Amino acid sequence: SPIYDKKATTTSQLKITQLNLTRGPCCGKTEIYMLCDKVQKDDIEIVFRRGSWKANGEFAQTDVHRQIAIVFKTPPYQDQDITEEVNVSVSLRRISDQMESEPVPFTYLPQNPDPYEVKR
Amino acid sequence: NPIYDSKSPNASNLKISRMDKTCGTVLGGDEIFLLCDKVQKDDIEIRFYEEDDEGGWEAFGDFSPTDVHKQYAIVFKTPAYHRIEIERPVTVFLQLKRKKAGDCSDPKQFTYIPQVPDKEEVLRKKQK
Numbered sequence: 184s185p186i187y188d189k190k191a192t193t194t195s196q197l198k199i200t201q202l203n204l205t206r207g208p209c210c211g212k213t214e215i216y217m218l219c220d221k222v223q224k225d226d227i228e229i230v231f232r233r234g235s236w237k238a239n240g241e242f243a244q245t246d247v248h249r250q251i252a253i254v255f256k257t258p259p260y261q262d263q264d265i266t267e268e269v270n271v272s273v274s275l276r277r278i279s280d281q282m283e284s285e286p287v288p289f290t291y292l293p294q295n296p297d298p299y300e301v302k303r
Numbered sequence: 304n305p306i307y308d309s310k311s312p313n314a315s316n317l318k319i320s321r322m323d324k325t326c327g328t329v330l331g332g333d334e335i336f337l338l339c340d341k342v343q344k345d346d347i348e349i350r351f352y353e354e355d356d357e358g359g360w361e362a363f364g365d366f367s368p369t370d371v372h373k374q375y376a377i378v379f380k381t382p383a384y385h386r387i388e389i390e391r392p393v394t395v396f397l398q399l400k401r402k403k404a405g406d407c408s409d410p411k412q413f414t415y416i417p418q419v420p421d422k423e424e425v426l427r428k429k430q431k
Binding site for chain 1: 375
């Protein structure tokens with residue numbers, strides 16, 4: 184089995200500790216603060232997933248704060264016409280070796296929860 | 304003059320880099336994610352303050368050492384403003400402050416928003 188250097192961010196375990204928001208509109212662009220274990224700013228991505236759908240959180244290297252926090256924007260969900268909340272997963276992924284963190288949940292909200300106002 | 308060891312967190316300058324919110328309710332209790340330069344989890348506080356001729360006001364953000372993430376981020380709750388009955392938003396300052404040495408970061412602004420009057424109160428006022 185491989186021997187990991189716990190201090191090396193090229194091989195260390197990835198971990199999401201906390202998000203400041205876990206819900207946002209399906210159009211995306213919600214600004215999120217993520218606290219995490221040490222990452223390399225040029226070797227990390229944030230992956231949103233549900234089934235076969237996948238999209239990345241948007242951020243620049245300057246949005247990675249001291250290796251332990253990332254400020255990013257949510258990607259738009261694939262379907263802009265959802266009428267109910269959709270739960271997706273969010274993971275950190277190291278680009279170089281494709282290692283991933285445990286996922287945390289995020290919920291996309293419909294733009295207009297009841298477009299035909301049937302529930303009124 | 305004191306000689307500082309630049310590698311010691313106790314001597315380095317305090318700095319707030321970024322906050323996820325810069326406004327919140329006058330009642331306090333809003334959760335804020337603050338990104339900062341290196342701090343010691345048991346020797347740091349977040350001071351909200353206002354300066355005026357009558358001595359001003361100060362109150363402290365609410366968090367425990369476990370809310371300090373890897374020395375570079377703090378998740379805390381805002382303190383209540385000293386007057387709940389404000390009619391317009393009030394802007395105050397906050398800064399990081401080391402408990403032992405007493406030194407502070409440059410301030411950032413924070414705006415307290417008045418309470419939204421509840422429906423009953425609005426109706427009562429309309430009836431007058």
